[in-house]
Amino acid sequence: MARSIAVACGVVACCAAFAVRAEEMHRTAALEPEPKWHLAAEGDDGEHEGDERPPHAADEAHVHGHEHHPLALGLDFVLGLGSYPATLPLRSAPEGFGFGAPVNVHSESLVVAGGYEVAERFGVGVRVPVTFGTVPNTDDAAHGVFALGNVELEAETELEVNEGATLVISLGVALPTAMGSEEAEFEDGELNAAYDQFVLNRIAASSRGFEDNALFEVDRVGIVPKLQLEVRANQILVLEPFVKLENLIATDSALERGYLAEFVFGTFVGCQLGEHFDLGLRAWGSAAFLDEIESVGVVEPQVRAHFVPVDVVAGGIIPFAGELTEPRFGGIRLGAVVHI
Numbered sequence: 630m631a632r633s634i635a636v637a638c639g640v641v642a643c644c645a646a647f648a649v650r651a652e653e654m655h656r657t658a659a660l661e662p663e664p665k666w667h668l669a670a671e672g673d674d675g676e677h678e679g680d681e682r683p684p685h686a687a688d689e690a691h692v693h694g695h696e697h698h699p700l701a702l703g704l705d706f707v708l709g710l711g712s713y714p715a716t717l718p719l720r721s722a723p724e725g726f727g728f729g730a731p732v733n734v735h736s737e738s739l740v741v742a743g744g745y746e747v748a749e750r751f752g753v754g755v756r757v758p759v760t761f762g763t764v765p766n767t768d769d770a771a772h773g774v775f776a777l778g779n780v781e782l783e784a785e786t787e788l789e790v791n792e793g794a795t796l797v798i799s800l801g802v803a804l805p806t807a808m809g810s811e812e813a814e815f816e817d818g819e820l821n822a823a824y825d826q827f828v829l830n831r832i833a834a835s836s837r838g839f840e841d842n843a844l845f846e847v848d849r850v851g852i853v854p855k856l857q858l859e860v861r862a863n864q865i866l867v868l869e870p871f872v873k874l875e876n877l878i879a880t881d882s883a884l885e886r887g888y889l890a891e892f893v894f895g896t897f898v899g900c901q902l903g904e905h906f907d908l909g910l911r912a913w914g915s916a917a918f919l920d921e922i923e924s925v926g927v928v929e930p931q932v933r934a935h936f937v938p939v940d941v942v943a944g945g946i947i948p949f950a951g952e953l954t955e956p957r958f959g960g961i962r963l964g965a966v967v968h969i
Contacts, residue, residue: 698938698968699746701754707946709736709836711958713828715765716813716820731956734771736762738778738833740844742966744785756781756801758844760833764825767815776826778833778844779803779851794860803843803851805880811847812883835953836960838927838946839915842891848881849889867907870896890918897931907933911944915951925951929962938968 712731737760744754758778763771785799809827813820827847834845843851855873860866877889892915899909911929916922931944946960953959 700969701742701744701966702969703740703742703744703964703966705740705742705962705964707736707738707833707837707960707962709738709762709832709958709960711735711832711835711953712956713765713832713835715767715769716824716828729765730769732765732769732771734763734765734832736760736829736832736836738762738836740841744783750787752785754783754785756783756844758833758841760829760845762829762832764828764832767819772825774822774825774829776808776829776833777806778830779805779807779846779849781844781851781853790858793862794858797855797857797859799855799857801843801851801853801855803846803849803853805848805850807845807847807849809847832958835958836946838913838929838948838953838960839891839917839925840893840895840913840927842915843875843877846877846889848884849877849879852876852878861901865900867899867901867909868896870894871913886919892916892918895927899931899933905935907931907935909933923952925953927953931962940966940968 711734713734714731715729738758739760740756740758742754742756744752746752757780760776760778762774764774765771781801781803783799783801785797788796788798790796807830808823809825809830810821810823811827813824815821830845830847834842843849843853853873853875855871857869857871860868862868872892872894875889875891875893877891879887893913895911895913897909897911899907902908909931911931912927914924914926916924925948927946927948929944929946931942934941942962942964944962946962948954948958
């Protein structure tokens with residue numbers, strides 16, 4: 630736990646340094662001649678030529694009165710806390726192993742993201758998930774593990790619905806780069822390292838409320854179409870409903886299911902507090918279509934801050950329905966996006 634707190638503090642310090650550096654860059658840019666194109670501030674009439682926004686570097690961050698910056702770089706950190714059943718050798722079981730009592734574990738998952746606007750209202754991006762954390766031992770304790778997730782490539786376009794609403798259409802492809810293996814093997818009474826990495830990726834997905842499973846599924850390619858409507862009305866209301874379908878295709882014929890479909894839907898509802906802050910609640914559900922539908926429900930109170938050219942978000946991930954409630958999993962989110 631001490632290491633988790635230290636990592637969280639390090640992420641906060643990194644975000645703060647990131648913001649300070651970005652603010653210095655913005656002040657320097659302010660001395661240069663103003664370009665002909667710019668991003669309209671909230672409440673603008675939208676008549677300026679070139680009103681546009683860079684692609685999302687992270688789902689949680691959005692442009693808030695920024696000048697036009699085609700490049701966006703982001704960090705999305707989640708400290709996950711919960712428990713996971715220990716995997717134990719069991720000769721009587723066909724697989725040679727069984728599951729014991731849940732063991733307390735934690736994860737520090739970090740998604741590094743970047744996006745670039747290659748044309749008006751069209752951008753491309755990449756997300757790279759990495760996770761540090763603990764997984765259960767066979768003796769009801771836990772030990773540290775590192776794992777890389779699936780690198781995701783994304784293309785995104787935006788359609789202006791009206792003055793205060795924008796429809797964002799995106800398609801992500803998660804490459805099968807996640808470390809680990811679902812096959813548990815015991816060497817001298819201990820689990821193989823590949824299975825530990827599979828478990829850690831599963832723990833990271835759990836701590837994020839199963840919202841981005843395509844980033845953490847082992848031996849699967851993910852094809853993820855997504856729709857999101859972004860609404861800012863009367864300088865007060867902030868509304869961001871979204872829906873996506875994660876198509877997870879096996880790259881290993883040994884996997885039990887060659888195809889998995891996970892339907893994720895949700896929204897953010899909040900209000901603007903002055904020029905620089907939003908306060909609200911994200912809520913989403915995830916349904917996996919297996920032998921039967923397995924679903925979860927999650928809420929995340931959030932505070933968002935916007936200081937040109939940086940967006941910052943903090944939230945608490947709280948499952949309230951489904952398998953993440955017993956045993957309970959949750960997470961604390963800290964994120965930042967800088968627009969360059």
